[in-house]
Amino acid sequence: MHYNEEKTNFWVxxxxxxxxxxxxxxxxxxxxVAINN
Structure with missing residues (x-):
């Protein structure tokens, strides 16, 4: 699996x-504890 910026939010x-x-x-x-930037 390769890094795909478009899928980052889904993966996280x-x-x-x-x-x-x-x-x-x-x-x-x-x-x-959650931090949202």
Whole structure:
């Protein structure tokens, strides 16, 4: 897979969604920090 600037936002969204879903499955108290520039 090669870098494609047009797909960057989609990739980032997919990574974040998947990561947050997997973390929530752990049923542990996590604190989330998000920075949006």
């Amino acid at each position: 969204s997919q990574i974040l969604d998947t990561t947050l879903k997997e973390l929530s499955k752990l049923n542990k108290p996590f604190k989330y």
